[in-house]
Amino acid sequence: MPKKPTIYDIAERLNITAATVSRALNNNPKISKPTRELVIKTAAEMGYEQNKLAQALKSGKSHNVGVIVPRIDNNFFASVIRGIEEELYPKGYHVIICQTHNKEDLEIRNINSLLNAQVDGILMSISNAKIEEKEGFKNLLKKSIPLIFFDRKRDIQDVSTVTIDDFRGAYESTQHLINQGCKRIAHLSNDRLFLIYKNRYLGYKQAIIDNGLEFDENLVIEIESKISEGKRITKELLALENPADGIFSSSDFTALGAIEEIKSQGLKIPENIAVVGFSNEPFTKFMELSITTVDQSPVEMGRIAAQVFLEEITNSKKVKSKKEVILSPELIVRKSSMKLENKFI
Amino acid sequence: MPKKPTIYDIAERLNITAATVSRALNNNPKISKPTRELVIKTAAEMGYEQNKLAQALKSGKSHNVGVIVPRIDNNFFASVIRGIEEELYPKGYHVIICQTHNKEDLEIRNINSLLNAQVDGILMSISNAKIEEKEGFKNLLKKSIPLIFFDRKRDIQDVSTVTIDDFRGAYESTQHLINQGCKRIAHLSNDRLFLIYKNRYLGYKQAIIDNGLEFDENLVIEIESKISEGKRITKELLALENPADGIFSSSDFTALGAIEEIKSQGLKIPENIAVVGFSNEPFTKFMELSITTVDQSPVEMGRIAAQVFLEEITNSKKVKSKKEVILSPELIVRKSSMKLENKFI
DNA sequence: CTGTTAGCGCATTCAA
DNA sequence: TTGAATGCGCTAACAG
Numbered sequence A, B: 001m002p003k004k005p006t007i008y009d010i011a012e013r014l015n016i017t018a019a020t021v022s023r024a025l026n027n028n029p030k031i032s033k034p035t036r037e038l039v040i041k042t043a044a045e046m047g048y049e050q051n052k053l054a055q056a057l058k059s060g061k062s063h064n065v066g067v068i069v070p071r072i073d074n075n076f077f078a079s080v081i082r083g084i085e086e087e088l089y090p091k092g093y094h095v096i097i098c099q100t101h102n103k104e105d106l107e108i109r110n111i112n113s114l115l116n117a118q119v120d121g122i123l124m125s126i127s128n129a130k131i132e133e134k135e136g137f138k139n140l141l142k143k144s145i146p147l148i149f150f151d152r153k154r155d156i157q158d159v160s161t162v163t164i165d166d167f168r169g170a171y172e173s174t175q176h177l178i179n180q181g182c183k184r185i186a187h188l189s190n191d192r193l194f195l196i197y198k199n200r201y202l203g204y205k206q207a208i209i210d211n212g213l214e215f216d217e218n219l220v221i222e223i224e225s226k227i228s229e230g231k232r233i234t235k236e237l238l239a240l241e242n243p244a245d246g247i248f249s250s251s252d253f254t255a256l257g258a259i260e261e262i263k264s265q266g267l268k269i270p271e272n273i274a275v276v277g278f279s280n281e282p283f284t285k286f287m288e289l290s291i292t293t294v295d296q297s298p299v300e301m302g303r304i305a306a307q308v309f310l311e312e313i314t315n316s317k318k319v320k321s322k323k324e325v326i327l328s329p330e331l332i333v334r335k336s337s338m339k340l341e342n343k344f345i
Numbered sequence C: 001c002t003g004t005t006a007g008c009g010c011a012t013t014c015a016a
Numbered sequence D: 001t002t003g004a005a006t007g008c009g010c011t012a013a014c015a016g
Helices: A008-015 A016-025 A033-046 A051-060 A077-089 A104-116 A135-142 A166-179 A195-210 A227-238 A252-264 A282-286 A298-314 B007-014 B018-025 B033-046 B052-057 B074-091 B104-116 B135-142 B168-178 B195-210 B227-238 B252-264 B282-286 B298-314
Strands: A064-069 A095-100 A120-122 A147-150 A160-164 A185-189 A221-222 A246-249 A274-276 A292-297 A324-327 A331-333 B064-069 B094-098 B121-124 B147-150 B159-165 B185-189 B218-224 B245-248 B274-276 B293-297 B324-325 B330-332
Touching: A008 A016, A008 A033, A008 A274, A016 A033, A016 B330, A051 B052, A064 A077, A064 A104, A077 A095, A077 A298, A077 B074, A077 B094, A095 B074, A104 A135, A104 A166, A104 A252, A120 A298, A147 A252, A147 A298, A160 A166, A160 A298, A166 A185, A166 A246, A166 A274, A166 A292, A185 A195, A185 A227, A185 A252, A195 A221, A227 A246, A227 A252, A227 B018, A246 A252, A252 A274, A282 B282, A298 A324, A298 B330, A324 B330, B007 B018, B007 B033, B052 B324, B064 B074, B064 B104, B074 B094, B074 B298, B094 B324, B104 B135, B121 B298, B147 B298, B159 B298, B168 B185, B168 B195, B168 B245, B168 B274, B168 B293, B168 B330, B185 B195, B185 B252, B195 B218, B227 B252, B245 B252, B252 B274, B252 B282
Parallel strands: A064 A095, A064 A120, A120 A147, A147 A160, A160 A324, A185 A221, A185 A246, A246 A274, B064 B094, B064 B121, B121 B147, B147 B159, B159 B324, B185 B218, B185 B245, B245 B274
Antiparallel strands: A095 B094, A292 A331, B293 B330
16 A cells, blocks of 8 residues: 655655645645646646645644434435535535434534534534533534534524424414314424424414414423324323314324324324324325325525535634524425315315 | 634643643553643643544544445435444544435545545445446555445455345345245346345346246346336336236335336235335335335444444454455335235245 | 654745 | 745654
């Protein structure tokens, strides 16, 4: 394995100095055309490749960004990461992945570890419901590197965010269920310290109220985003004396659990109970009883988050500024909520 | 934003030298306990954090590994990456993600770009059917860093691989279809320059022959792993004068396309045609007509690939050696191939 | 046990 | 336009 040539090796071969080589390779204007061309040609011959580590150490820019998500094998997060990578790779950035598994301490360790690695920015979907109270996070805020939240965010000064309009997504979903004739709609929520769940809850509530239906706090339940949890809680909901005739779930997984439970009890979907999920996970489309859901355009979300990062890194001279991007949700009506008589609504 | 303290800052404060600080921080034995403790305490007070870039430049180890996949928003690859990340993070490595979108030239650029970034190893599932012929790849082979192929591999000297036993997975799938009574089984294949597809084809063929059925090359079709392609080709298959009564697909996506087409023609699954896919994508399980498929334990595959990397990085003094890990596939029988009379086979 | 020195590979300032 | 010198932050060899 031959040692990698450095700019010194090529300088020596050409009887010039490393500085000149560096300039030639970096399109520095202060260099003669013949020299530049000679250097570039020789570099190619010698199989020279820039050592980005050295460059990074010198410049203070690693050209790496860290992305922190609960887990990557989840279509939503994977798609966001896809968008981020696609946007950043052409600009010369690499994407470093960290998973939190929803462990609060692991998230903080991820942050520190990325900071040590000198990432130029961090894009994350948080796992700590009150992340702003953690020491490790405060530490991150003090740095001058861009920090961007996507999807699961908290409102924190100087931290830009990219989300969809969760309130609207929830409002439209609930309105859709009401249009289908539902009168008593349950809401499978999640920890509302996370703004996305809070906003979905608020959108749901507002739609109920705006339509003159009775808002019943007992029909709102906070559970983890798991199929089994959806099942478990739906069993309870169905056992109520006055059961729901519609379910708006803040997660496709709990919606799926709900559907399984409803079917196992011999009830019809959507006739007896209509169901709407959230996120447009692939399985919601492929199922025989396809699930109505809200699309969050995750790839786009990733792209935008990456763009916000690029803007912030560019305008870094200016004062820190916060940018909030809110994408439009798209309600995708499928069989789980489409009652026959209303097929075209 | 206060400037980050370096070991010099803490050395100055303590009236000692940076070398001593470095030693204290790195658990070097040649240092007195009081000094070490004082340094550690002071470092903590000053909010010191190690700059891994400098360490990397000095040591030649970035503690980053590159992972190259066609795309990340695909459950199989996302799960492999999950496994890799989980295995490597505790060892102090970060995972850098690159996507090829199945573009051969992009894959080569990804390799170069990761090499520039001084990654300590590359784990990849290839997009170039004959990657060994590409200049950029030969270049990578010359380096002394570990290279590991997972899933989509090529047999190349010195390159370790982690795959499942595709031959066996295919053989068992086909045998299963035969057990269900299928006599004329089609195979939706893919570019067989990729060993995984070649082996699946060979396993299929062997099962046909071993069972004394007629092997008909016309029933083997190479297509891209897309739902639409599965649909298109199934339409052709069904139009044959002597159509198939079973389909073994090397991809869940083409299997899904096949199922959609079969159903749209009013045929029954599995009664008229039984279908088996490959990969155990989540949707195969959630569908009403769940799809029989072969599980590749992707998270495990990622973990193993990471372990192979760690072994190679550790034994780097020795000669380069090639390791081949072959995981067991697991046939998961579901409705798409389970004929009623054979429910328990 | 601790200090001194040097260098990883590069880009940039100051001279010439 | 080019060369010489310096430092990014850290570690390791060599002294002492």
